[in-house]
Amino acid sequence: MQLKTRQLALCAILTALALGLSVMENLFPVTAAIPLPGVKLGLANIVTLFALYELGAAPALTILVARCLLGSLFAGNASALLFSLMGGVLAMLVMIALKRWQKLSVFGVSIGGAAAHNIGQIGAAVITLGDTAVLGYLPILLGVSLITGTLTGFITALLVRAMQNLHLSHS
Amino acid sequence: MQSSSPKLRPTAWDSLIVLAVIVLAIGTAIVFYGGLGGGDHITVTITHRGETVEKVMLEALNEEKTVTIDGTYQLTVVLSRDGVWVSESNCPSQDCLHTGTVSRAGQSIVCLPEQVVIRLDGKSDGPDIILG
Amino acid sequence: MKRTLSLLLCVLLTLSLAGCAPKEETLQIFAMDTVMDMLAVGSEAREALSASAQEINRLEALLSRTRESSEVSAINSGKTVTVSDETAELLQRAVQYAALTGGTFDITVEPLVSAWGIHTESPKVLSADEIAALLPLVGSGHLHMDGRTVTLDEGCSIDLGAIAKGYASDRVAQIFRDYGVEGGWVSLGGNVYAHGTKSDGKPWSVAIRDPQNTAGAAALVGLSNQFAVTSGGYQRYFTAEDGTVYQHIIDPSTGAPAISDLLSVTVICGNGTMADAYSTALYVMGLEGAKAFWQQHSADFDMVLITQDNILYYTPGLQGKLTVDEGGAYDAKLLS
Numbered sequence: 001m002q003l004k005t006r007q008l009a010l011c012a013i014l015t016a017l018a019l020g021l022s023v024m025e026n027l028f029p030v031t032a033a034i035p036l037p038g039v040k041l042g043l044a045n046i047v048t049l050f051a052l053y054e055l056g057a058a059p060a061l062t063i064l065v066a067r068c069l070l071g072s073l074f075a076g077n078a079s080a081l082l083f084s085l086m087g088g089v090l091a092m093l094v095m096i097a098l099k100r101w102q103k104l105s106v107f108g109v110s111i112g113g114a115a116a117h118n119i120g121q122i123g124a125a126v127i128t129l130g131d132t133a134v135l136g137y138l139p140i141l142l143g144v145s146l147i148t149g150t151l152t153g154f155i156t157a158l159l160v161r162a163m164q165n166l167h168l169s170h171s
Numbered sequence: 172m173q174s175s176s177p178k179l180r181p182t183a184w185d186s187l188i189v190l191a192v193i194v195l196a197i198g199t200a201i202v203f204y205g206g207l208g209g210g211d212h213i214t215v216t217i218t219h220r221g222e223t224v225e226k227v228m229l230e231a232l233n234e235e236k237t238v239t240i241d242g243t244y245q246l247t248v249v250l251s252r253d254g255v256w257v258s259e260s261n262c263p264s265q266d267c268l269h270t271g272t273v274s275r276a277g278q279s280i281v282c283l284p285e286q287v288v289i290r291l292d293g294k295s296d297g298p299d300i301i302l303g
Numbered sequence: 304m305k306r307t308l309s310l311l312l313c314v315l316l317t318l319s320l321a322g323c324a325p326k327e328e329t330l331q332i333f334a335m336d337t338v339m340d341m342l343a344v345g346s347e348a349r350e351a352l353s354a355s356a357q358e359i360n361r362l363e364a365l366l367s368r369t370r371e372s373s374e375v376s377a378i379n380s381g382k383t384v385t386v387s388d389e390t391a392e393l394l395q396r397a398v399q400y401a402a403l404t405g406g407t408f409d410i411t412v413e414p415l416v417s418a419w420g421i422h423t424e425s426p427k428v429l430s431a432d433e434i435a436a437l438l439p440l441v442g443s444g445h446l447h448m449d450g451r452t453v454t455l456d457e458g459c460s461i462d463l464g465a466i467a468k469g470y471a472s473d474r475v476a477q478i479f480r481d482y483g484v485e486g487g488w489v490s491l492g493g494n495v496y497a498h499g500t501k502s503d504g505k506p507w508s509v510a511i512r513d514p515q516n517t518a519g520a521a522a523l524v525g526l527s528n529q530f531a532v533t534s535g536g537y538q539r540y541f542t543a544e545d546g547t548v549y550q551h552i553i554d555p556s557t558g559a560p561a562i563s564d565l566l567s568v569t570v571i572c573g574n575g576t577m578a579d580a581y582s583t584a585l586y587v588m589g590l591e592g593a594k595a596f597w598q599q600h601s602a603d604f605d606m607v608l609i610t611q612d613n614i615l616y617y618t619p620g621l622q623g624k625l626t627v628d629e630g631g632a633y634d635a636k637l638l639s
Contacts, residue, residue: 214520223628223630225519226519226520226628226631227518227519228510228518228519228520231510231512231517231518231519232518233517233518236518250518297508297510298508298509298510298520298523299342299488299501299507299508299509300488300490300495300497300507300508300509300510301490301509301510301512301520302490302493302495302509302510302511302512302531302532302533302569303493303511303512303514303533303535303538303567303569
């Protein structure tokens with residue numbers, strides 16, 4: 001796939017933005033409310049979702065993987081990579097699938113993605129700990145994903161609308 | 172590469188996703204917490220790096236019991252009839268301390284850096300009666 | 304899609320309704336010097352539990368050694384007394400168990416139990432002379448019975464503490480049956496009776512306490528309509544000034560706290576009184592004695608022996624019912 005210079009630049013900016021958001025997220029750990037280590041709200045999903053709508057599936061996935069790899073380098077531990085990759089990739093795949101189903105708005109796609117993100121993270125926790133006890137957090141996290149998903153969808157909708165006026169990615 | 176015009180306003184179909192997530196949440200809650208009963212008989216299992224280090228029936232405790240876990244980081248777990256909590260830990264995330272006291276079946280305390288899982292199991296797999 | 308969803312909702316609704324099981328009642332009382340817990344499921348569960356509590360209180364009034372008005376106190380006064388049919392029958396069974404177990408279980412060991420002060424706040428170590436002076440008072444021969452007329456030789460005394468709770472559990476089992484209790488259990492300080500099954504049809508899961516880590520379980524055993532009694536030195540003991548640990552079960556043959564290679568003995572069978580008597584006797588007998596006794600009476604009971612070498616022996620009747628944690632504190636071995 002050949003990227004236009006403008007798209008390439010956008011990819012880079014978005015990766016940096018996603019990275020910034022996930023670092024920022026570390027400053028406000030959800031774990032005070034949901035004491036499950038490694039679990040993130042998924043603010044960086046805004047970027048993933050935006051990239052999916054603006055650039056398409058393949059660039060969005062690239063941005064996501066780049067963000068996860070760089071993010072774990074910053075955090076400096078491998079289990080963080082597993083958490084963000086499993087959460088991120090699962091969310092990505094679900095969002096791609098949901099978006100293909102033309103009936104949903106960005107909100108539906110976003111909520112589905114947020115739920116998948118949390119399921120992926122719990123999956124990572126089960127793998128890391130070799131213990132299913134953490135599955136007990138899933139119902140709560142799924143509930144939380146309704147809120148974060150709606151929020152992410154709202155912000156993405158605003159961004160996409162703004163981009164339509166800018167015509168940055170359209171030729 | 173792009174879909175014609177992305178839908179930016181919520182549609183009726185979105186509520187299906189919301190409903191699906193809610194059903195999934197309730198479903199997993201039932202599967203996980205459903206068989207746990209009233210939680211009178213709680214067995215606490217502490218695992219450290221996959222190995223069980225302690226198994227305690229809460230109602231059989233006559234006084235507080237302290238379990239120390241020593242690895243890269245050190246954790247102190249306190250067990251009592253009223254519940255279980257981590258009283259001290261020098262792990263970086265401190266999530267286990269933030270968890271506070273857990274006392275109901277199905278709850279757990281997790282320390283990811285030291286790979287410690289403290290889980291509370293209820294009736295379904297624990298004993299109903301303690302003898303002796 | 305919508306149909307599937309509404310179907311799912313219906314299923315969830317049904318599941319939540321299924322949660323309304325028949326009424327479960329619990330009761331905790333303090334009697335016979337111990338905390339007693341009971342649970343019953345059934346339409347008359349509450350009535351069954353209060354009848355059981357009344358029955359236990361009645362038995363305590365009848366059989367307690369420390370209550371002056373009890374029949375046991377009357378016997379211990381040394382006079383010839385006429386007791387109730389119930390007490391007479393229980394005494395006869397106690398004598399019978401003493402004979403069967405070679406005197407390792409004996410209700411006439413009471414003078415020594417009192418002298419050691421095991422059940423008091425200030426236990427003390429007896430000298431060999433003190434023991435020698437009291438030992439002749441021990442033995443069923445000192446108890447003379449003619450129907451309901453009972454006479455005890457001078458200086459002797461009896462204590463039914465080692466079978467009273469077992470007998471009480473037998474009575475509670477009868478009450479549970481009379482009231483049509485579907486499932487339940489009673490736990491009378493080391494004496495358990497499991498009635499029927501849990502609401503899911505599975506047997507009640509009884510944890511045999513780990514003698515060395517008393518908040519843990521050495522094994523789990525599934526019981527239905529059976530009695531289980533555990534005796535072990537860990538349940539009550541005192542440490543003398545020289546650091547020696549004396550546990551609470553007096554060996555009637557030596558007059559001193561039993562020195563057993565067993566940490567605990569659990570007897571499981573269909574009779575609470577027998578389970579109570581045998582668990583004490585087998586603990587006193589020690590591993591070899593307990594094995595030999597079981598081989599002679601294997602049709603009557605099952606048992607779990609936990610030894611000081613961290614081996615847990617169990618009898619074939621418990622196969623499939625008993626679970627021991629693999630890699631746990633004890634190696635499970637099947638007796639045959």
